[in-house]
Every structure is written in structure tokens, then in C-alpha cells.
Amino acid sequence: MAMCSSFCPPQVPNHFRGTTPIPSFLPKPPSFKAFSSQTATASTKDEFPARVGFLGLGIMGSPMAQNLIKSGCDVTVWNRTKSKCDPLISLGAKYKSSPEEVAASCDVTFAMLADPESAVDVACGKHGAASGIGPGKGYVDVSTVDGATSKLIGEHIKATGALFLEAPVSGSKKPAEDGQLIFLTGGDKSLYETVAPLLDIMGKSRFFLGSVGNGAAMKLVVNMVMGSMMASFSEGLLLGEKVGLDPDVIVEVISQGAISAPMFSMKGPSMVKSVYPTAFPLKHQQKDLRLALGLAESVSQPTPIAAAANELYKVAKSHGLSDHDFSAVIEALKVKMQDPPEY
Numbered sequence: 001m002a003m004c005s006s007f008c009p010p011q012v013p014n015h016f017r018g019t020t021p022i023p024s025f026l027p028k029p030p031s032f033k034a035f036s037s038q039t040a041t042a043s044t045k046d047e048f049p050a051r052v053g054f055l056g057l058g059i060m061g062s063p064m065a066q067n068l069i070k071s072g073c074d075v076t077v078w079n080r081t082k083s084k085c086d087p088l089i090s091l092g093a094k095y096k097s098s099p100e101e102v103a104a105s106c107d108v109t110f111a112m113l114a115d116p117e118s119a120v121d122v123a124c125g126k127h128g129a130a131s132g133i134g135p136g137k138g139y140v141d142v143s144t145v146d147g148a149t150s151k152l153i154g155e156h157i158k159a160t161g162a163l164f165l166e167a168p169v170s171g172s173k174k175p176a177e178d179g180q181l182i183f184l185t186g187g188d189k190s191l192y193e194t195v196a197p198l199l200d201i202m203g204k205s206r207f208f209l210g211s212v213g214n215g216a217a218m219k220l221v222v223n224m225v226m227g228s229m230m231a232s233f234s235e236g237l238l239l240g241e242k243v244g245l246d247p248d249v250i251v252e253v254i255s256q257g258a259i260s261a262p263m264f265s266m267k268g269p270s271m272v273k274s275v276y277p278t279a280f281p282l283k284h285q286q287k288d289l290r291l292a293l294g295l296a297e298s299v300s301q302p303t304p305i306a307a308a309a310n311e312l313y314k315v316a317k318s319h320g321l322s323d324h325d326f327s328a329v330i331e332a333l334k335v336k337m338q339d340p341p342e343y
């Protein structure tokens with residue numbers, strides 16, 4: 001893999017021994033050093049992989065690619081809807097008309113796609129990245145998908161002689177803009193080390209979690225908790241309001257106590273106004289709950305809270321809220337039956 005100079009990041013290993021069964025699709029983790037974490041470190045331009053591809057320029061992909069460009073990386077972009085490439089081209093990005101061409105012309109290619117179907121299509125479909133990639137190159141999928149999808153993409157990429165890393169991110173639109181994402185990675189450790197300077201441009205910390213599937217599992221666990229928290233917060237706001245409490249004060253009280261979370265203090269005030277500017281689309285939150293429930297089922301882990309939350313997001317989707325922020329799930333609890341059944 002072409003690098004402007006050799007790069008060897010300092011290692012800060014943590015040690016972890018899990019006690020829960022491992023999903024059948026995941027390889028058994030090593031008995032020690034199952035993950036290592038690292039906060040972002042400053043790098044110089046000379047340490048970046050020479051040519052960086054970026055596929056998928058939605059809410060997350062655009063600012064991530066933008067940060068790479070602004071840091072001096074040589075970036076080539078592709079997006080299904082070509083117009084989303086234009087602002088990045090204006091900033092200096094190159095453009096190729098297929099994932100295949102991007103992967104062929106770059107040393108490392110990142111992909112930030114909507115869901116498992118699009119991630120597989122862009123990596124493995126006709127004119128997909130796997131058709132253009134090869135030995136000496138790397139593919140980093142930062143989309144949120146399930147472990148089986150991640151493994152499938154990894155197998156296609158590795159069959160070409162290239163390296164593969166899954167690296168889903170925790171953190172939304174603003175952290176993506178601010179270069180404050182958290183990367184949850186699994187796969188080829190050498191690729192992880194090669195792209196570390198790039199992850200550090202886009203993020204504030206990174207975790208290497210071992211085999212492909214572990215990064216996906218970590219991301220789904222985090223987003224399962226997040227989806228349930230938002231559903232519960234919504235119930236609390238509406239219950240409080242119905243018994244006469246000021247919802248703005250509820251947000252303030254929650255924000256000062258033990259259950260405070262940036263998510264509540266950031267999104268609460270707009271939820272009170274029934275405004276949901278999209279940072280994390282509701283359809284993606286429901287996708288993550290669905291995938292997390294699949295993961296739970298694969299190891300017979302009961303997740304009744306997440307299952308109930310998933311139903312609420314499904315109701316919200318059925319009311320046309322898919323592309324609103326996931327905080328719009330509160331609307332699903334406001335819906336009144338038009339024609340109540342007769343009992």
C-alpha cells in the first residue's frame with residue numbers, strides 16, 4: 001500500500017475477557033487482548049495513504065470526506081446521486097463514475113452506505129469496489145451493517161488480495177462535521193494501522209475489536225441502547241406534559257441528573273416544539289434496532305425493551321417519518337386513532 005512515509009502508531013492495549021457466548025457467525029475472539037482503544041493523535045500529511053477513495057456522500061459521508069480533503073488528503077469521491085459529489089469536487093476532490101473506478105485508482109477506499117443492501121451492492125455488485133480493488137489496496141466500510149453483511153463484504157474484498165476493515169462509527173452529523181466520531185473497527189490489523197491517521201482526522205477515538213463482525217456487533221449494541229433511550233425519553237416527555245408539567249423543565253431536570261445524556265439535552269428542546277431536523281434518519285435507527293434484534297436472537301439473548309422500541313419506530317415509519325430525525329419517534333406516541341373500534 002502506497003504511503004508517503006512509514007507510520008507506526010503507538011499502541012495502548014486494553015485487555016478484556018468476555019463471558020457471554022459469541023454469535024455463531026463471529027469467529028471466536030482471542031483469549032486476551034480482544035480490543036485495543038486509542039484516542040486520536042495528530043498526524044502529518046506525509047503519513048496518509050497517498051490516494052483515498054470515498055463512496056457514499058450522505059449525511060455522514062459528505063462531512064467525513066470533507067474533513068479528509070481539508071486535511072490535505074488526495075480524495076476521489078463517488079455517490080449514487082452524482083450531484084452530492086459536486087461540493088466536494090469544488091473543495092478539490094477528484095471524481096470517478098463507479099465504485100470500481102474509485103477502488104482501482106485509490107490506495108484505500110472508504111464506504112459510508114445506508115444499509116446492508118447498499119453496502120453489499122456498492123462493494124460486491126456490478127462495477128462495485130471489489131471489481132477494481134486488488135493486492136496492496138484496502139477497503140474500509142464505515143456503514144452500520146450486521147456482522148454477516150460485514151463478513152460477506154470482507155470475503156469479496158479479500159478474495160481480490162486487498163485488505164478489509166469494518167469501521168462503523170458512533171456519533172452523528174455534528175460529530176462527523178467536527179471530526180469527533182468514534183470508530184469501532186474489526187478486521188485486518190495492518191489496514192487499521194495504515195488508516196489510523198485518516199480515522200484520526202475524522203474521529204476523536206478508535207477501537208480495534210478483533211475479527212470482522214465485532215465492530216458491527218459493538219455498533220448495534222450501542223444503537224440498540226440509543227433507540228430504546230429515545231423511545232423512553234419520548235414517553236416521559238408526553239406523560240409529563242399530559243399531567244401538567246412543563247416539558248422544557250422536564251428536559252432541564254433530566255439534563256441535570258444521573259440519566260443526563262447529550263442526546264436528551266440536544267434533541268429535547270426541538271422535540272418539545274415538534275421539530276425534528278434530521279441528523280440521524282429515523283429509518284436508519286429502525287434498521288439498527290432490527291439488526292440488533294437479529295443479533296440478539298442469534299445468541300438467544302432476550303431484548304424485550306429494544307423489541308418494543310423497534311415497534312414504535314416501525315409505527316413512526318408508517319406515518320411517513322422515515323427521513324425525519326429519529327427523535328420524531330415521539331410522534332408515534334401522539335397518534336390518535338381516527339376511527340376507534342367499537343367494543
Ligand SMILES: NC(=O)C1=CN([C@@H]2O[C@H](COP(=O)(O)OP(=O)(O)OC[C@H]3O[C@@H](n4cnc5c(N)ncnc54)[C@H](OP(=O)(O)O)[C@@H]3O)[C@@H](O)[C@H]2O)C=CC1
Nearest residue numbers: 056057058059060080081113114118144172173279280284
Ligand atoms: N446520520 C447519522 O447520525 C449516523 C449514521 N450512521 C450510519 O451511517 C450510514 C449512512 O448514514 P447517513 O449518511 O446518515 O445516511 P444517508 O441516508 O444520508 O446516506 C446514505 C448514503 O447511501 C447511499 N445509498 C443508499 N442506497 C444506495 C444504493 N442502493 N446504492 C448506492 N448507494 C446507496 C446514498 O446515496 P444517494 O445520495 O444516491 O441516496 C447515500 O450516499 C448508515 O448505515 C447509518 O446507519 C452511523 C452513525 C451516525
Ligand SMILES: O=CC(=O)O
Nearest residue numbers: 169170171172280
Ligand atoms: O448511529 C447513530 C449515532 O448517532 O451514532
